[in-house]
Amino acid sequence: MKFEKRAIIFDLDGVICFTDRYHYQAWKMLADKLGIYFDEKINNRLRGVSRMASLEIILERSDKAYSEEEKLAMATEKNETYRELLKNMTPADLTDEVRDTLKELRARGYRLAIGSSSKNTKFILERIGLGDFFDEIADGTDIIHSKPDPEVFLCAAKKLGENPADCAVVEDAKAGIQAAKAAGMTGLALHGDAENCGEEDYNLKNFADLLNIF
Numbered sequence: 001m002k003f004e005k006r007a008i009i010f011d012l013d014g015v016i017c018f019t020d021r022y023h024y025q026a027w028k029m030l031a032d033k034l035g036i037y038f039d040e041k042i043n044n045r046l047r048g049v050s051r052m053a054s055l056e057i058i059l060e061r062s063d064k065a066y067s068e069e070e071k072l073a074m075a076t077e078k079n080e081t082y083r084e085l086l087k088n089m090t091p092a093d094l095t096d097e098v099r100d101t102l103k104e105l106r107a108r109g110y111r112l113a114i115g116s117s118s119k120n121t122k123f124i125l126e127r128i129g130l131g132d133f134f135d136e137i138a139d140g141t142d143i144i145h146s147k148p149d150p151e152v153f154l155c156a157a158k159k160l161g162e163n164p165a166d167c168a169v170v171e172d173a174k175a176g177i178q179a180a181k182a183a184g185m186t187g188l189a190l191h192g193d194a195e196n197c198g199e200e201d202y203n204l205k206n207f208a209d210l211l212n213i214f
């Protein structure tokens with residue numbers, strides 16, 4: 001199977017690198033402090049979801065009603081813990097497979113961008129040595145609505161100056177595949193709950209499989 005595209009937009013967390021465990025640890029610390037049950041299964045529901053929406057999912061298990069101010073303070077606390085954990089990341093956290101595939105796609109003439117809900121996108125890209133690599137970055141600081149809303153991918157296409165129909169998206173979250181489809185783009189699923197979610201255009205066998213379809 002081959003796709004005729006000009007640009008490829010990559011989700012960050014769970015596609016380019018694996019920050020899930022740090023998100024989990026940081027949310028878990030907050031949930032434990034609040035006495036709220038939280039496990040890996042609930043954490044899976046947070047993929048592709050914005051920070052505040054993630055907090056709302058965690059608070060579903062709480063009997064207490066919190067004010068907006070308290071919720072903002074909780075999200076800030078989680079983010080501070082998360083950013084401390086992200087300092088453990090180095091260029092060694094980027095796999096050879098991802099690095100070599102990205103370089104080869106660039107060599108084949110594709111425009112490459114990031115489309116992530118995370119407000120920590122640029123910090124993470126710097127940590128793994130991709131700070132200057134992508135042609136454009138659309139992230140949580142550019143958008144109001146997070147995935148499954150198409151806003152972040154439409155923003156990436158606009159920054160690239162490409163038509164949505166000429167863009168493909170690589171996603172590990174079902175919400176991300178839905179966002180790609182709602183943007184009029186091709187949705188490529190890689191692992192996670194994106195895989196075989198029923199709305200993807202293609203399931204990637206692994207990251208390097210991109211070189212078989214482009």
Ligand code: BG6
Pocket residue numbers: 012013023046047048049050051054079116117118119120121140
């Ligand atoms: C997404 C993650 O990339 O970014 C979500 O999959 C996360 O789990 C979201 O909640 C927002 O991240 P951040 O870094 O802005 O808190």
Ligand code: MG
Pocket residue numbers: 011012013014015047048171172173
């Ligand atoms: Mg993801």
